[in-house]
Amino acid sequence: MTLKDRVAIVTGASSGIGRGIALALAREGAHVAVADIQEAPKKGIYHDTDLTTSTVEEIEKRGGKGIFVQTDVSDDESVRNLIERTVSEFGKLDILINNAGITIPGGIEETTIADYDTVMGVNLRALYVASKLAMPHLKKPSGRIIHIASVQSFGGGGGPAYAASKAGVVNLTRDTALELAPFGATVNAICPGYIETPIQDYLTPQDIEDCKVKTPLPRLGLPSDIGNAAVFFASDAASWITGTALPVDGGWMASIF
Numbered sequence: 001m002t003l004k005d006r007v008a009i010v011t012g013a014s015s016g017i018g019r020g021i022a023l024a025l026a027r028e029g030a031h032v033a034v035a036d037i038q039e040a041p042k043k044g045i046y047h048d049t050d051l052t053t054s055t056v057e058e059i060e061k062r063g064g065k066g067i068f069v070q071t072d073v074s075d076d077e078s079v080r081n082l083i084e085r086t087v088s089e090f091g092k093l094d095i096l097i098n099n100a101g102i103t104i105p106g107g108i109e110e111t112t113i114a115d116y117d118t119v120m121g122v123n124l125r126a127l128y129v130a131s132k133l134a135m136p137h138l139k140k141p142s143g144r145i146i147h148i149a150s151v152q153s154f155g156g157g158g159g160p161a162y163a164a165s166k167a168g169v170v171n172l173t174r175d176t177a178l179e180l181a182p183f184g185a186t187v188n189a190i191c192p193g194y195i196e197t198p199i200q201d202y203l204t205p206q207d208i209e210d211c212k213v214k215t216p217l218p219r220l221g222l223p224s225d226i227g228n229a230a231v232f233f234a235s236d237a238a239s240w241i242t243g244t245a246l247p248v249d250g251g252w253m254a255s256i257f
Contacts, residue, residue: 003095007031007033007086010034024230025227030064032059035100045198093138095146098130101165120164124168127147131187145176147172166191173243229248
């Protein structure tokens, strides 16, 4: 178990990518605080259509330790409570995984200013807040911050707020990596391609087929694919890797956009 007895927070962990990450960390021995607005997993139109058990239930069924902490990442005090509750429950914090994110479809003319602010608040500002509040606990060689960005960090697509917020995540990763480096802690980002989760519900079947065509490897991504990358970054094997943004995209970015 590469993460035995380490303590992790995963935001947005009731469903989708966050759930996959939480289960992967627990599989490797980490104790996991599952942070989300609701504990029940989301059921998608195309993916995860039949989930019934919570992430913590799945962790415990597999012999791991987990707690659910109801958290709104756009609320600073809610994030503060998440970190305090995790440290109170497990005695420390080693790994912060900022996964929670949203998208509101629409081009620049359709996207309202309020919607733009909402997406930027959840996808970028909330990562800064969680990292800031967790920082005192992470100044050590086992300290890890892992942000979930997107392949759209590197190009347009997904709307003006989504693409901009995810690009910001990559540069926040680099900046925070420099700040934590003297303590031996690392900060990295994972940039998923198409992952089979309920967040894809806004797409049409033709949109999904187009994503399959754009993905060189012969399948779409799974939450476990991102979970495996997160385990690597959280482990000692990645202790000399920091400030990076790793595409986990089935080869999506291998061709020119």
